[in-house]
Amino acid sequence: MKKFFEKVASNETVAGYVFLLPNFIGFLAFTLIPVFASLGLSFVDWDLFSPPKFVGFANFVNLLGFHRDAGALIANDPNFWNYLYNTVYMMLGIPFCIAGSLILALAINQKLKGIVFFRTVLFLPTVCSGVALLILWKWVYNPDYGMLNAVLTKLFSVMHLAIRPPEWLLDPRWAKPALIIMGIWGAVGGTSMILYLAALQGVPRELYEAAEIDGANNWRKFWAVTVPFISPTTFFVTITSIIGGFQGGFMAAYIMTNGGPAGSTTTLDFYIYQNAYTWFKMGYAASISWFLFLVIFIVTLINWRFGGKLVHY
Amino acid sequence: MNTISSNKKIKTKSNKQTVLSKAISYILLSLVGFTMLIPLLFMLSTSLKDPSSVLEFPPRWIPNPIRWDNYPAAWHAVPIWTYYMNSIFVAVCVTLGQVFTSALSAYAFARLQFPGRDKLFFGYLATMMIPGSVTMIPVFILCKMLGLVDTYWALILPGMFSAMGTFLLRQFFMSLPRELEDAAKIDGCTLFGIFWRVVLPLSKPALATLATFTFMGSWGSFLWPLVIINDEALKTLPIGLAGFLGMHSSDWTLLMAGTVLALVPVIVVFVFNQRFFVEGLQMGAVKG
Numbered sequence: 001m002k003k004f005f006e007k008v009a010s011n012e013t014v015a016g017y018v019f020l021l022p023n024f025i026g027f028l029a030f031t032l033i034p035v036f037a038s039l040g041l042s043f044v045d046w047d048l049f050s051p052p053k054f055v056g057f058a059n060f061v062n063l064l065g066f067h068r069d070a071g072a073l074i075a076n077d078p079n080f081w082n083y084l085y086n087t088v089y090m091m092l093g094i095p096f097c098i099a100g101s102l103i104l105a106l107a108i109n110q111k112l113k114g115i116v117f118f119r120t121v122l123f124l125p126t127v128c129s130g131v132a133l134l135i136l137w138k139w140v141y142n143p144d145y146g147m148l149n150a151v152l153t154k155l156f157s158v159m160h161l162a163i164r165p166p167e168w169l170l171d172p173r174w175a176k177p178a179l180i181i182m183g184i185w186g187a188v189g190g191t192s193m194i195l196y197l198a199a200l201q202g203v204p205r206e207l208y209e210a211a212e213i214d215g216a217n218n219w220r221k222f223w224a225v226t227v228p229f230i231s232p233t234t235f236f237v238t239i240t241s242i243i244g245g246f247q248g249g250f251m252a253a254y255i256m257t258n259g260g261p262a263g264s265t266t267t268l269d270f271y272i273y274q275n276a277y278t279w280f281k282m283g284y285a286a287s288i289s290w291f292l293f294l295v296i297f298i299v300t301l302i303n304w305r306f307g308g309k310l311v312h313y
Numbered sequence: 314m315n316t317i318s319s320n321k322k323i324k325t326k327s328n329k330q331t332v333l334s335k336a337i338s339y340i341l342l343s344l345v346g347f348t349m350l351i352p353l354l355f356m357l358s359t360s361l362k363d364p365s366s367v368l369e370f371p372p373r374w375i376p377n378p379i380r381w382d383n384y385p386a387a388w389h390a391v392p393i394w395t396y397y398m399n400s401i402f403v404a405v406c407v408t409l410g411q412v413f414t415s416a417l418s419a420y421a422f423a424r425l426q427f428p429g430r431d432k433l434f435f436g437y438l439a440t441m442m443i444p445g446s447v448t449m450i451p452v453f454i455l456c457k458m459l460g461l462v463d464t465y466w467a468l469i470l471p472g473m474f475s476a477m478g479t480f481l482l483r484q485f486f487m488s489l490p491r492e493l494e495d496a497a498k499i500d501g502c503t504l505f506g507i508f509w510r511v512v513l514p515l516s517k518p519a520l521a522t523l524a525t526f527t528f529m530g531s532w533g534s535f536l537w538p539l540v541i542i543n544d545e546a547l548k549t550l551p552i553g554l555a556g557f558l559g560m561h562s563s564d565w566t567l568l569m570a571g572t573v574l575a576l577v578p579v580i581v582v583f584v585f586n587q588r589f590f591v592e593g594l595q596m597g598a599v600k601g
Contacts, residue, residue, distance in 0.1 A: 012425045012426050012427060012504065013425075013426070013427040013428065015421070015425055015427075015504040015505070016421045016425035016426065016427030016430065017421075017427060019417040019418060019420055019421035019425065019504075019505075019508070020417070020418045020421045020422075020433075022413075022414040022417060022418070023414040023415060023417060023418035023474055023479060024418065024433075025474075026414065026470070026473055026474025027437065027440075027474050027476065029474075030448065030452055030470070030471045030474055031440050031443075031448055031474070031476065032436070032440065033451070034447075034448040034449075034450075034451035034452050034455075035440065035443060035447060035448060037451035037454075038447045038448060038450055038451050041450060041451065041454075048454070048457065103341070104341070104342070104345060106338075107337075107338035107341050107342050108338075108342065110334060110335050110338045112335060112338060112339060112342075116587075116588075118342045118346055119587070119591060120583075120584060120587045121346040121349050121350060122342075122345065122346060122349055123583075123587065123590070123591065124349055124350075124353070124580065124583070125349055127579060127580065127583040127590070128353075128576050128579060128580065129533060130532075130533045130535070130551050131535065131550075131551040131552075131554040131555050131558075131575075132554055132572040132575040132576045133572075133576075135554065135558050135568055135571075135572050136352055136353075136355075136356045136569070136572055137352065138558075139355075139356075139359065139565055139568070139569065140352050140355060142565075144370065145367060145368060145369070145370055145372060145565075147351070147352065147355040147372070150370065150371045150372050153370075153371065154371060185348070185349070185352075188345070189345065189349060191594060194591055194594045194595060195594065195595075197595065198594075198595040218334060243442075246444075247444045247445070247446065250535075250536055251535050251536075254539075254555070255555060255558065269446060272446045272450075273446075273536065273540075276449075276450050276453070276540075277453075277540045282450060282454065285450055286447075286450050286451075289444065289446040289447040289450065290447060292444055292446065292447075293442075293443055293444055293447050296442065296444060297442065300442065
């Protein structure tokens with residue numbers, strides 16, 4: 001009996017499946033099957049109370065399609081296009097964030113005294129991230145008593161400018177920029193900066209010395225040596241930021257603005273939430289999530305093709 | 314002769330540039346560091362204010378009078394201790410489960426041969442690109458139908474399995490030298506023995522990094538606990554705070570005291586372990 005057990009325990013095939021089993025069961029139950037279930041859901045109408053009703057492509061048509069009304073072309077779901085616009089708009093902060101992270105990483109890489117202190121302070125927003133910070137920023141952005149407008153009002157009066165600071169989260173024109181600024185604050189000293197730091201420390205000294213001998217100044221050295229060498233990191237950070245950007249925006253919308261004002265901070269992520277868990281339109285919510293997946297897939301593919309050419313290895 | 318003097322020229326030129334870049338770096342880091350800290354200081358300042366002095370404009374930075382009793386008030390306004398305990402319990406369970414199941418499956422993918430191995434791994438990889446909102450809806454429906462709403466199972470189980478953990482650990486295992494494992498095999502060790510006694514101890518940094526990120530991910534998890542938990546006794550910290558905001562939406566001194574209570578332990582843990590966090594990330598970056 002012991003010999004049989006030993007044989008089994010040393011058999012790679014059996015061991016392979018046994019080792020894989022715990023993770024695979026979870027993978028099956030919470031990832032693989034739900035993916036197909038979700039696809040199926042997008043073809044039905046279901047509110048969890050009455051039985052589901054098969055509707056074919058109706059959800060997708062309602063989401064993405066247009067119809068004519070008195071001669072004019074009207075979107076079936078005008079809110080959707082607005083929210084898609086919001087989602088893409090929110091990603092405007094990404095280049096600033098990446099550039100900022102790189103600049104900070106360059107500064108930290110200078111081997112200054114007290115570097116650990118700076119690195120810790122810059123990473124704080126990333127560590128604290130979450131509801132607590134969102135509540136704090138809601139207060140910071142308070143138009144009447146919040147920190148930001150207090151500072152701005154003082155600044156404007158010192159500069160003798162007769163303008164009032166914006167109402168931020170209460171103004172449809174300023175709500176998204178407000179969230180973008182908060183997003184940059186929260187991410188610029190975080191993971192991207194650390195990844196860039198690791199990449200910078202991997203650039204061989206000889207390349208810089210060779211450039212110096214050729215008479216390059218710091219500016220030239222940066223563009224000719226540093227940027228190409230860290231391009232894999234830039235590529236990775238860009239792709240993950242874009243993927244994250246498409247999927248995000250729920251927490252900020254839920255905690256700070258409830259998607260407003262006038263739907264200006266509702267991203268697709270929040271719209272999916274509303275459809276699934278507020279209005280119980282499970283089928284429609286599933287179809288939005290599949291559209292999102294498709295967009296992410298295509299954008300990532302494009303990034304891979306074109307970005308891949310710009311990356312040096 | 315000429316080379317020596319031109320070397321000297323390069324050295325002094327680059328010394329000047331280095332001093333300049335160091336100075337610029339200090340200024341930049343100080344400014345940005347200040348920007349990171351200022352909202353946190355504002356939070357602290359508001360948390361110690363009397364509710365009436367919140368409505369002052371421009372706001373005072375140092376409150377007068379200092380209301381320390383905002384803190385006990387916040388502590389009693391919502392069950393923050395319960396939220397903390399729930400978050401810790403869920404995060405620990407999820408982390409242990411994830412690290413263990415990911416390590417096992419990563420070892421299988423990295424070192425063991427079995428039919429369908431590569432196809433299966435490709436399946437894992439493919440699902441990593443799928444946004445969470447796609448899978449969350451069916452899992453929600455499943456939990457509802459199984460009566461798992463408002464249970465710890467619902468909070469822990471879905472988070473315990475991740476393709477990402479398997480992927481990261483597989484990368485790491487594949488980078489380990491095979492000799493040690495081969496030696497153990499020759500000594501008659503079972504495959505599980507090799508895994509447990511040779512590979513795992515060597516993988517402490519990777520396991521620690523995975524554990525840290527899994528823990529952080531579970532701690533900050535918001536959407537899933539929000540939809541699956543309604544019972545106050547099971548709420549995790551983020552959800553509890555959101556409810557706190559909803560109930561006391563304009564009581565800013567109370568809210569700020571609450572957020573300080575929520576953030577201080579996290580900040581303290583981070584500051585004392587920050588090398589761990591940062592170097593884990595850097596190590597992950599290099600290996601990945």
